[in-house]
């Protein structure tokens with residue numbers, strides 16, 4: 877498994893024994909994010925810079 881294939885939250889690194897994880901597909905790669913950090917992806921995706929490719933280019937839902 878590569879680093880990106882591990883099934884842990886891309887933000888907090890917890891696995892599905894600790895938190896519910898949601899599966900994402902982005903740039904043909906699978907990512908996992910926990911329910912606690914899904915709002916980060918939705919509202920402040922730039923915080924995932926370095927964890928999700930091009931996260932700095934994603935637009936948050938509340939972006940103005």
Ligand SMILES: [Zn+2]
Nearest residue numbers: 885888910913
């Ligand atoms: Zn998390």
